[in-house]
Amino acid sequence: MVGFSMIVRRQMARPSMRSFMTSSIWNQKSETNVNFKSPEEYIEQQKINRIEEQQYRQTLLGEKFEYNPKYLSETKTDAISGRPIPINVELLKYKPLRLEPTEGNEIATIKLQGYDENSLIRAGEFALRAAFYLGIPTSPLNTLKTEKRLYTVIKSPFAQAKTKQNFHRTTFKKSLIAYDADPEVIDLWLSYINKYKIEGVQYAASITTTETLEFSKQLENLKEIEFPQAYDEMNDPIANKVKDLLKSDTFKKYLNESK
């Protein structure tokens, strides 16, 4: 990865870490390649879509669909539709709701980076709202230190080197912490965020997992490894090359000489 590194936290009772990150800034996926289908594949896909659509319509017709949205204010109506605004739509106008942590154990940290602060806020608030509806207690969206990098170049292509022009790139950073949730819920949350990730925002998540107190005993019960043997299965190409060189005839005679 270019320049950005993952956060590494160590805690005594929580020795293992998992982490993943998206890098949509650097590797924007080329949609042409992903969505390319041959004519036969396209026709088959269309058929499957049509069948799925029919099945969906039948299920809608089969059961009576009840629509009972909750409202914040039933008297206020939307100017265009003439209907009251559902509570979840209304809440988009406000800061995201949060659940207070019960234990205060940090389970996952999401770090957002990007050059546009508005899209960072959008991504962060989306994650916070998803966490609220999944029942994950979270911290508010914290702003980290913004990084400004200045580039000064000579303005003219040739000569007049005293005349310069300044450019700068601002990298905004936000973070949010999830507390006290089960690892399955955290996985669901993170995969949901990953599914609806925004282009131009770099997401990095570090997840802390718990182990039992007998973990150190488990380590002790592992098969004993002697120190010199530990190097035998090493896959370092340079070490292997050194070994080969020292075994070669040119070096062998010098090694034997000293003994």
Place this chain on the structure above:
Amino acid sequence: MPFRFPFRFDIPEHSYVSARVLRDQFKRIQYSEHEVTRNALRYIARNTELPPRARLEAQLQLTAMPKYTSFNQIRNRCVASGNSKSVISDFKLNRTVFRDRARAGLIPGVKVASW
């Protein structure tokens, strides 16, 4: 016409190509091929626990290797123009190309600064 370089290699696809870019590309490829050997020889030459004659032999082999296999022959070049002077390493671009593109808004996040 004979091939200009001692070994054949692929022309870089994603950058501007000129004779000097090709020369640099050749050195980069040769360095990556010989990196392991060079580091192994350097390890032997600098290891004080090995006998001096073995270390000297390693050093001689290292100096006998062609110059184009060493890292210090490689120079960063602009991807868009092939220029080697004042290349901004964050973008791999020369200052003039960088300025043109930044002013046109083609580089994400880069703006004209004024304070």
